[in-house]
Amino acid sequence: MKKLIGKLGVISVLLIAMSMTVFANQRVYKLKMATTWGKTASPLIDTSIKMANLAKVMSNGQLIIRVDSASKHKAPLGILDMVKAGQYDIGHSASYYWKGKDINTLPFTSMPFGMTAAEQYAWFYHGGGLELMQKTYKIHKVLSFPGGNTGVQMGGWFKKEIKSVEDLKGLKIRIPGFAGEIMAKAGALVTNIAPGELYTAFERNTIDALEWVGPSMDINMGFHKVAKYYYTGWHEPASELQFIVNKRSYKKLPKNLQEILVLAFRLAAYDMYIQNYDMNAKAWQKMKKEHPQIKVKSFPEDVKKLLKDSNKKLRESMAAKSPLLKEIFKSQEDYMQSIREWTIISDYQYIKDNL
Amino acid sequence: MKKLIGKLGVISVLLIAMSMTVFANQRVYKLKMATTWGKTASPLIDTSIKMANLAKVMSNGQLIIRVDSASKHKAPLGILDMVKAGQYDIGHSASYYWKGKDINTLPFTSMPFGMTAAEQYAWFYHGGGLELMQKTYKIHKVLSFPGGNTGVQMGGWFKKEIKSVEDLKGLKIRIPGFAGEIMAKAGALVTNIAPGELYTAFERNTIDALEWVGPSMDINMGFHKVAKYYYTGWHEPASELQFIVNKRSYKKLPKNLQEILVLAFRLAAYDMYIQNYDMNAKAWQKMKKEHPQIKVKSFPEDVKKLLKDSNKKLRESMAAKSPLLKEIFKSQEDYMQSIREWTIISDYQYIKDNL
Numbered sequence: 001m002k003k004l005i006g007k008l009g010v011i012s013v014l015l016i017a018m019s020m021t022v023f024a025n026q027r028v029y030k031l032k033m034a035t036t037w038g039k040t041a042s043p044l045i046d047t048s049i050k051m052a053n054l055a056k057v058m059s060n061g062q063l064i065i066r067v068d069s070a071s072k073h074k075a076p077l078g079i080l081d082m083v084k085a086g087q088y089d090i091g092h093s094a095s096y097y098w099k100g101k102d103i104n105t106l107p108f109t110s111m112p113f114g115m116t117a118a119e120q121y122a123w124f125y126h127g128g129g130l131e132l133m134q135k136t137y138k139i140h141k142v143l144s145f146p147g148g149n150t151g152v153q154m155g156g157w158f159k160k161e162i163k164s165v166e167d168l169k170g171l172k173i174r175i176p177g178f179a180g181e182i183m184a185k186a187g188a189l190v191t192n193i194a195p196g197e198l199y200t201a202f203e204r205n206t207i208d209a210l211e212w213v214g215p216s217m218d219i220n221m222g223f224h225k226v227a228k229y230y231y232t233g234w235h236e237p238a239s240e241l242q243f244i245v246n247k248r249s250y251k252k253l254p255k256n257l258q259e260i261l262v263l264a265f266r267l268a269a270y271d272m273y274i275q276n277y278d279m280n281a282k283a284w285q286k287m288k289k290e291h292p293q294i295k296v297k298s299f300p301e302d303v304k305k306l307l308k309d310s311n312k313k314l315r316e317s318m319a320a321k322s323p324l325l326k327e328i329f330k331s332q333e334d335y336m337q338s339i340r341e342w343t344i345i346s347d348y349q350y351i352k353d354n355l
Numbered sequence: 356m357k358k359l360i361g362k363l364g365v366i367s368v369l370l371i372a373m374s375m376t377v378f379a380n381q382r383v384y385k386l387k388m389a390t391t392w393g394k395t396a397s398p399l400i401d402t403s404i405k406m407a408n409l410a411k412v413m414s415n416g417q418l419i420i421r422v423d424s425a426s427k428h429k430a431p432l433g434i435l436d437m438v439k440a441g442q443y444d445i446g447h448s449a450s451y452y453w454k455g456k457d458i459n460t461l462p463f464t465s466m467p468f469g470m471t472a473a474e475q476y477a478w479f480y481h482g483g484g485l486e487l488m489q490k491t492y493k494i495h496k497v498l499s500f501p502g503g504n505t506g507v508q509m510g511g512w513f514k515k516e517i518k519s520v521e522d523l524k525g526l527k528i529r530i531p532g533f534a535g536e537i538m539a540k541a542g543a544l545v546t547n548i549a550p551g552e553l554y555t556a557f558e559r560n561t562i563d564a565l566e567w568v569g570p571s572m573d574i575n576m577g578f579h580k581v582a583k584y585y586y587t588g589w590h591e592p593a594s595e596l597q598f599i600v601n602k603r604s605y606k607k608l609p610k611n612l613q614e615i616l617v618l619a620f621r622l623a624a625y626d627m628y629i630q631n632y633d634m635n636a637k638a639w640q641k642m643k644k645e646h647p648q649i650k651v652k653s654f655p656e657d658v659k660k661l662l663k664d665s666n667k668k669l670r671e672s673m674a675a676k677s678p679l680l681k682e683i684f685k686s687q688e689d690y691m692q693s694i695r696e697w698t699i700i701s702d703y704q705y706i707k708d709n710l
Contacts, residue, residue: 001484011685023406036364054618057611057614057618058413058615058617058618060413060414060415060611061611063435113709115464116702116705116706117473117629118472118473118506118629118632119632120631122629122636123630123634124629124635125626125627125633126630126634127628129694137518151473151701151702152705154700154701154703205500205525214701215697232700232701232704232705232708233701233704233705234705234708237705256412256415256416259412260413261414263409263412263622266622266626267618267621267622270622273473273620274473274476274477274480274481274482275477275481277474277477277694278477278480278481278482278694279472280697280701281477281693281694281696282693282696284697284700285693285696287368293628296700298704298707298708299708304708306373306675325407338636338637338640339612339632339633339636340706340709341636341639341640342570342632342636342639343706344706344710345507345509345587345639345651346569346587346588347471347504347507347702347703348511348702348703348706348707349587349588349653350471350507350587350588350589350592351695351699351702351703352469353653353654353659354589354591354695355467355699
């Protein structure tokens with residue numbers, strides 16, 4: 001009898017130990033993610049939500065990520081700060097929003113006259129880009145990963161045609177960031193207007209032109225109803241969003257969940273590029289059908305030259321202030337120079353042959 | 356004492372039941388995958404292996420996929436048959452290899468003068484393409500998913516420049532499949548030569564021209580050492596590989612592992628597109644440097660027109676024989692017509708502005 005009790009006891013202890021191990025492997029980890037996007041900012045917020053769903057599916061329910069849109073945390077441009085402080089574990093935003101705090105974060109979103117989406121993904125994953133991004137984010141104690149691409153953004157909506165550099169002089173335009181600095185150098189009066197007031201300002205001629213994103217996101221803003229000229233893109237050829245993760249939060253996860261999180265980032269990012277490509281195509285067809293007066297234009301040669309020259313000067317002055325920024329610029333330039341030749345031989349020539 | 360034994364018994368039974376449930380959730384599923392590719396056919400075989408690794412990581416070791424290259428199963432073009440028969444659970448190949456058995460499988464790889472990689476992914480995931488692919492593969496009792504894209508394939512290596520349609524007449528060229536049929540209609544003498552004998556045949560002028568893939572895979576074949584003209588692509592603008600799964604094998608998996616398998620397919624596919632984009636760029640730089648005599652050419656207008664006209668006629672005659680093929684062609688044409696306009700406004704114009 002004692003033997004039997006002994007045996008049952010041993011079996012029970014063994015089973016308890018085994019179950020504990022197994023259950024530990026199935027522990028649920030709850031993380032919080034803050035995004036820059038509003039609740040209806042498709043495809044940006046879709047990508048945040050999709051990433052959380054992918055992480056849940058891949059982890060068989062072990063990784064549960066709560067997604068807070070901008071209306072919840074009220075700090076759309078404060079994502080890096082909140083993730084750095086551990087207030088959130090993960091952030092979904094765009095690296096160039098933090099250039100005021102750390103200029104080196106600028107080039108990981110998109111650069112004027114820079115790489116296209118396919119070229120840039122190749123740079124991130126095969127050209128040293130991801131390593132440079134981690135190096136840059138190290139001092140912020142977060143990890144950073146590609147988080148979805150918009151593809152080529154349009155140059156913006158203009159009420160009057162731009163026939164030469166002269167037409168830029170005194171032009172009142174809303175265009176933020178680096179591109180705005182370049183436009184200002186070209187003689188434009190660059191203003192900043194809150195998104196909610198943009199349509200009215202444009203309709204009432206408070207501004208003559210504005211830059212937003214591309215057809216997929218412009219269409220809901222209604223700019224095509226008040227401006228006739230839609231200029232092709234030059235300043236954000238492939239804006240890549242970023243998923244950032246607090247390093248302590250990341251380290252608390254078991255290794256396989258760390259891997260899964262990074263895979264969910266990568267898949268959600270690619271998916272957004274394709275989703276937005278489709279959305280742009282459909283939105284453009286809709287705009288064009290409802291407003292056949294819209295003309296797609298490219299800037300004339302002298303404007304393009306001026307923008308390129310100003311861009312070059314601005315890059316040089318920035319690079320002079322930061323060795324790391326200089327290193328990132330050089331890596332992007334070298335890689336682009338090599339891969340662009342292939343883009344021209346392949347996709348560019350193919351489209352040209354089929355115009 | 357009896358009470359104690361009883362209690363321990365109940366506890367043991369409960370723990371056994373719990374452990375069984377938990378262990379069932381952690382059961383390892385071993386699957387076999389046959390690929391069309393040889394052991395060194397990078398990036399194709401890399402993508403098969405990467406997919407298996409992704410599935411393993413995402414499933415925390417529950418999905419173990421053994422990858423058999425062509426040298427193991429000796430049936431590189433018999434993947435559909437083997438997966439259909441259940442000899443393998445999964446296959447990694449290209450849909451157009453089976454057009455002899457089922458003509459409807461043809462359009463899911465790439466079509467002459469068809470969509471680019473980004474356009475085609477958008478069609479698969481947002482334009483009804485994936486649904487049409489499943490509909491097509493239903494009679495084969497397999498599921499089919501995008502499995503990696505080569506990007507634009509080159510038009511091939513030519514010893515002499517093609518200045519007009521006249522130069523195609525009697526030209527001995529190795530170019531398989533649909534493109535070969537079109538070339539034959541244009542007056543070329545289309546021959547088939549085993550890959551292992553291609554270089555010698557080309558060097559000894561048994562053939563005047565040949566089509567292979569693009570720089571990343573052409574470079575190891577050495578064709579650039581014997582031919583001067585490298586023609587840009589028209590016949591495979593975005594060859595998508597396929598992962599296929601036997602339906603019974605798929606149904607045997609728990610739902611979460613089914614989902615994980617499909618996510619591993621999707622991620623491995625996107626990754627290959629980017630990997631090959633990078634490989635093409637690097638291989639092209641290497642070729643160009645070592646053989647500066649190489650000239651990249653596009654076919655002259657009359658040749659392009661002839662190829663397009665022949666393609667159109669061939670499509671029409673094929674579509675007349677199969678209502679499903681007609682439906683797939685129509686879906687691709689309609690979607691491409693819409694999205695190509697966006698490609699021209701965005702990526703094409705952007706590259707053009709920066710030439």
